Amino acid sequence: xxxxxxxxxxxxxxxxxxxxxxxxxxxxxxxxxxxxxxxxxxxxxxxxxxxxxxxxxxxxxxxxxxxxxxxxxxxxxxxxxxxxxxxxxxxxxxxxxxxxxxxxxxxxxxxxxxxxxxxxxxxxxxxxxxxxxxxxxxxxxxxxxxxxxxxxxxxxxxxxxxxxxxxx
Numbered sequence: 001x002x003x004x005x006x007x008x009x010x011x012x013x014x015x016x017x018x019x020x021x022x023x024x025x026x027x028x029x030x031x032x033x034x035x036x037x038x039x040x041x042x043x044x045x046x047x048x049x050x051x052x053x054x055x056x057x058x059x060x061x062x063x064x065x066x067x068x069x070x071x072x073x074x075x076x077x078x079x080x081x082x083x084x085x086x087x088x089x090x091x092x093x094x095x096x097x098x099x100x101x102x103x104x105x106x107x108x109x110x111x112x113x114x115x116x117x118x119x120x121x122x123x124x125x126x127x128x129x130x131x132x133x134x135x136x137x138x139x140x141x142x143x144x145x146x147x148x149x150x151x152x153x154x155x156x157x158x159x160x161x162x163x164x165x166x167x168x
Contacts, residue, residue, distance in 0.1 A: 004028050009101065009103075009108075009143060010106075010146045013110075013111045016111035020157075022150050022154050024148045024150050027043075027146070029146070032144045032145060033140065036052050036070025036071070039138060039140075039147060040070060043147070047071050049134045050138055051068070051070075051137045052070050053108060053140060054068055054074055055123070056089060057089040058085060059087065064088060065124070066127075072130060074167070078166065078168050083124070100123075105140070105143075105144035106144050106146065108139060108140050109155055109161075110158050111142065124162075127163050129163050130166075131155070137150060137152060137155070
């Protein structure tokens with residue numbers, strides 16, 4: 001698992017944590033944390049404490065990042081109405097990787113840009129109000145085996161996310 005810390009995406013997220021003054025240290029899990037349930041089980045926490053980064057494609061082609069509680073499924077119709085668009089489009093793995101520089105399963109809520117070569121615009125970012133119910137939440141750190149603890153307030157500040165209800 002030591003090689004996970006040498007992964008370029010994980011290194012980028014660690015650097016971003018330092019820049020943002022987020023004190024939670026990246027933890028490497030022996031089991032995959034590709035799903036919120038897997039991550040919660042590995043950490044011994046409630047699934048609702050997992051801050052999942054879900055990427056959608058807006059009608060104009062820009063990425064939309066929804067940071068949602070692992071206990072919720074994003075209601076795409078509700079979110080589309082909330083942000084005033086007709087429909088959210090599912091993002092495939094290639095779009096997620098192109099937009100964030102990180103593969104699905106390890107997408108972090110920030111640290112998407114590495115060297116400025118990604119040509120997609122900055123994402124619109126929304127955050128699930130339900131995450132505010134927890135003192136600590138855990139998010140992916142650039143790899144399916146890497147996570148970090150933070151708080152709802154830190155995520156809002158670090159990402160500029162708009163707090164919204166994401167599940168009906």
